Amino acid sequence: xxxxxxxxxxxxxxxxxxxxxxxxxxxxxxxxxxxxxxxxxxxxxxxxxxxxxxxxxxxxxxxxxxxxxxxxxxxxxxxxxxxxxxxxxxxxxxxxxxxxxxxxxxxxxxxxxxxxxxxxxxxxxxxxxxxxxxxxxxxxxxxxxx
Amino acid sequence: xxxxxxxxxxxxxxxxxxxxxxxxxxxxxxxxxxxxxxxxxxxxxxxxxxxxxxxxxxxxxxxxxxxxxxxxxxxxxxxxxxxxxxxxxxxxxxxxxxxxxxxxxxxxxxxxxxxxxxxxxxxxxxxxxxxxxxxxxxxxxxxxxxxxxxxxxxxxxxxxxxxxxxxxxxxxxxxxxxxxxxxxxxxxxxxxxxxxxxxxxxxxxxxxxxxxxxxxxxxxxxxxxxxxxxxxxxxxxxxxxxxxxxxxxxxxxxxxxxxxxxxxxxxxxxxxxxxxxxxxxxxxxxxxxxxxxxxxxxxxxxxxxxxxxxxxxxxxxxxxxxxxxxxxxxxxxxxxxxxxxxxxxxxxxxxxxxxxxxxxxxxxxxxx
Amino acid sequence: xxxxxxxxxxxxxxxxxxxxxxxxxxxxxxxxxxxxxxxxxxxxxxxxxxxxxxxxxxxxxxxxxxxxxxxxxxxxxxxxxxxxxxxxxxxxxxxxxxxxxxxxxxxxxxxxxxxxxxxxxxxxxxxxxxxxxxxxxxxxxxxxxxxxxxxxxxxxxxxxxxxxxxxxxxxxxxxxxxxxxxxxxxxxxxxxxxxxxxxxx
Numbered sequence: 001x002x003x004x005x006x007x008x009x010x011x012x013x014x015x016x017x018x019x020x021x022x023x024x025x026x027x028x029x030x031x032x033x034x035x036x037x038x039x040x041x042x043x044x045x046x047x048x049x050x051x052x053x054x055x056x057x058x059x060x061x062x063x064x065x066x067x068x069x070x071x072x073x074x075x076x077x078x079x080x081x082x083x084x085x086x087x088x089x090x091x092x093x094x095x096x097x098x099x100x101x102x103x104x105x106x107x108x109x110x111x112x113x114x115x116x117x118x119x120x121x122x123x124x125x126x127x128x129x130x131x132x133x134x135x136x137x138x139x140x141x142x143x144x145x146x
Numbered sequence: 147x148x149x150x151x152x153x154x155x156x157x158x159x160x161x162x163x164x165x166x167x168x169x170x171x172x173x174x175x176x177x178x179x180x181x182x183x184x185x186x187x188x189x190x191x192x193x194x195x196x197x198x199x200x201x202x203x204x205x206x207x208x209x210x211x212x213x214x215x216x217x218x219x220x221x222x223x224x225x226x227x228x229x230x231x232x233x234x235x236x237x238x239x240x241x242x243x244x245x246x247x248x249x250x251x252x253x254x255x256x257x258x259x260x261x262x263x264x265x266x267x268x269x270x271x272x273x274x275x276x277x278x279x280x281x282x283x284x285x286x287x288x289x290x291x292x293x294x295x296x297x298x299x300x301x302x303x304x305x306x307x308x309x310x311x312x313x314x315x316x317x318x319x320x321x322x323x324x325x326x327x328x329x330x331x332x333x334x335x336x337x338x339x340x341x342x343x344x345x346x347x348x349x350x351x352x353x354x355x356x357x358x359x360x361x362x363x364x365x366x367x368x369x370x371x372x373x374x375x376x377x378x379x380x381x382x383x384x385x386x387x388x389x390x391x392x393x394x395x396x397x398x399x400x401x402x403x404x405x406x407x408x409x410x411x412x413x414x415x416x417x418x419x420x421x422x423x424x425x426x427x428x429x430x431x432x433x434x435x436x437x438x439x440x441x442x443x444x445x446x447x448x449x450x451x452x453x454x455x456x457x458x459x460x461x462x463x464x465x466x467x468x469x470x471x472x473x474x475x476x477x478x479x480x481x482x483x484x485x486x487x488x489x490x491x492x493x494x495x496x497x498x499x500x501x502x503x504x505x506x507x508x509x510x511x512x513x514x
Numbered sequence: 515x516x517x518x519x520x521x522x523x524x525x526x527x528x529x530x531x532x533x534x535x536x537x538x539x540x541x542x543x544x545x546x547x548x549x550x551x552x553x554x555x556x557x558x559x560x561x562x563x564x565x566x567x568x569x570x571x572x573x574x575x576x577x578x579x580x581x582x583x584x585x586x587x588x589x590x591x592x593x594x595x596x597x598x599x600x601x602x603x604x605x606x607x608x609x610x611x612x613x614x615x616x617x618x619x620x621x622x623x624x625x626x627x628x629x630x631x632x633x634x635x636x637x638x639x640x641x642x643x644x645x646x647x648x649x650x651x652x653x654x655x656x657x658x659x660x661x662x663x664x665x666x667x668x669x670x671x672x673x674x675x676x677x678x679x680x681x682x683x684x685x686x687x688x689x690x691x692x693x694x695x696x697x698x699x700x701x702x703x704x705x706x707x708x709x710x711x712x713x714x715x
Contacts, residue, residue: 076359109480130187130188134529135534189630212660
């Protein structure tokens with residue numbers, strides 16, 4: 001049975017290793033500052049005991065004040081899962097560091113979020129539109145489209 | 147005398163007989179050897195995620211049918227599971243068993259299509275497809291008996307299923323389960339030792355274990371690379387923890403292993419259907435009481451199942467109204483084709499079609 | 515309608531050119547092509563009698579149609595089932611199902627057409643030799659279907675090309691598709707050698 005790992009304990013472990021990165025944690029998920037995302041992802045993948053090497057979902061939601069990017073990580077060895085979130089404020093040019101170097105599963109999902117919601121991912125090798133054509137005006141999945 | 151060569155681009159366009167749908171590949175070739183591959187998708191993007199924000203929870207069920215249109219029962223089950231998780235609804239026992247029977251029948255049908263069209267790409271022009279079509283018509287007759295539709299069923303509801311099964315269904319399923327192993331034996335006898343098939347698929351398109359985990363592959367593609375990860379065993383949903391079945395894996399991760407894992411999974415599905423028929427309660431409610439304009443409590447959840455193509459999931463955010471605030475669909479086949487670059491570079495153009503056929507993609511799911 | 519092929523040298527330029535073409539389709543294809551049947555009554559009134567040669571040629575044409583399945587989504591599988599052993603399509607003469615437009619008479623549009631795919635659909639329609647007919651199979655090809663309000667779906671293939679027969683359903687049963695093909699055969703048998711399509715003049 002894939003057990004959801006205790007988010008508060010994991011949050012404390014991350015805060016000890018990379019200070020200032022954890023924003024909040026509740027029973028389901030862990031929210032992390034977007035600037036420290038790359039370091040946190042490397043930490044989660046390599047630390048023995050956590051070993052989250054399998055990224056499943058990468059999605060984003062448009063709450064009108066901020067965008068929230070959600071990652072769901074699974075550890076195949078220990079059969080555990082964790083939900084990681086990060087928030088980015090501002091609607092003009094939201095930017096989040098990319099995790100494609102750590103987990104290549106993010107390659108197409110980040111391109112899709114850029115296409116449909118307009119969030120840019122720094123460090124992505126090839127950030128272009130995926131599902132819509134070049135020259136399409138706007139980002140359809142935003143709440144203020146149409 | 148030295149020969150001058152040049153790299154050129156070839157477009158395997160969206161309308162092509164062997165791309166299994168509207169999928170486009172832009173290849174850079176050096177002679178016949180592939181040097182770079184770029185898949186281009188989006189030719190069937192219908193905006194299901196945006197449409198779902200303006201429909202009620204029950205009206206989204208027909209939209210989810212059209213995702214993986216070869217296995218639409220399992221799409222329905224995944225969505226209903228996610229909504230039930232969000233709202234804390236319990237599904238009655240008889241409905242759970244019915245769901246398991248239909249999911250496993252759907253798995254057999256989908257794998258037959260996958261293997262049939264893969265063998266079609268290998269060169270056995272349409273003979274395996276028509277052999278497997280014969281059995282698929284029997285499964286489709288079973289579905290027709292229950293819900294009246296042949297391809298896109300719209301049968302599952304939030305809290306159970308929509309109609310009860312008629313009396314002649316169970317004897318028909320028992321008859322099907324009894325005669326199917328002989329047909330699987332027939333397919334194996336016809337193709338498994340064929341020299342051309344072995345030469346074209348053994349050792350071709352190898353996906354190593356570490357790469358498969360890093361790209362987040364799931365389903366038969368992951369299991370053929372040697373990772374024993376099946377959600378029905380590792381994280382059981384619904385009533386799968388009551389059944390006894392095995393999870394076949396491969397070791398080399400090539401096209402032959404992906405084909406063989408699918409054939410073995412069909413046999414295991416027959417075992418599960420037999421056990422589900424024996425354990426099903428004879429009478430009972432088939433759907434729990436859910437209001438027509440159903441408002442789940444605000445919150446978010448992720449519900450996922452082991453679909454025939456992989457790990458299909460729905461991420462739903464609700465704000466307490468009759469339509470979801472955000473619905474995101476996690477497609478297994480889009481993540482599986484992240485590895486196309488690794489698997490195709492260095493091979494010839496004729497091998498590309500085989501490698502792509504063994505990944506078993508459905509464009510409705512990739513593009514949504 | 516000619517597709518202008520742009521001069522490109524890199525894949526990025528090809529993508530931008532494709533995007534411009536799709537945007538031009540989005541702006542220009544706002545009204546529907548009239549159905550060819552509207553002109554049928556006029557033609558029958560003006561025609562004197564079909565000659566024997568005309569009748570023979572029309573009979574041969576209807577019984578040996580070469581289809582081209584432009585299958586995008588779910589309806590394509592019901593079309594393959596229609597050509598399978600149970601609902602046999604080759605007893606109506608449609609035996610050779612090839613995917614090349616240069617050897618086809620009828621284009622069967624099965625499945626949802628998006629604006630990104632519309633340019634490819636029109637290119638394939640232009641490549642087919644005369645006389646040619648189009649059958650729109652399924653709700654998505656007739657009017658956009660369930661996805662009509664979406665931002666990227668063409669609301670009916672008759673924005674892009676004229677359609678002869680519509681087969682409704684989601685997906686239509688293989689028997690319904692065979693009925694649609696029979697209606698097309700009934701329409702072909704009314705044509706003459708000079709004007710087989712009764713429409714394109």
